Amino acid sequence: MKKTESRKFAKNAERALQDAVADVIEEHRKAGKTIVVARDGKPVKVDPDTVRTVREDRAPYGKNK
Numbered sequence: 569m570k571k572t573e574s575r576k577f578a579k580n581a582e583r584a585l586q587d588a589v590a591d592v593i594e595e596h597r598k599a600g601k602t603i604v605v606a607r608d609g610k611p612v613k614v615d616p617d618t619v620r621t622v623r624e625d626r627a628p629y630g631k632n633k
Contacts, residue, residue, distance in 0.1 A: 593619055 569577070596603050597616040604611050 593603060593616050601616070602613040603616050603619060605614055606612070
């Protein structure tokens with residue numbers, strides 16, 4: 569796979585995952601269910617009505633806290 573093809577594939581994969589997360593958030597919102605996300609490595613329940621995006625800060629690889 570060429571570098572440009574690899575970048576395009578990665579970009580499409582990331583977009584598909586973002587769309588999937590948005591769909592799950594919407595389904596939970598409609599059902600009135602909480603969403604469980606990871607914050608500081610621990611599970612936390614979040615009200616889907618307060619969520620715009622669910623994203624954890626990227627952890628630095630190879631570094632311990």
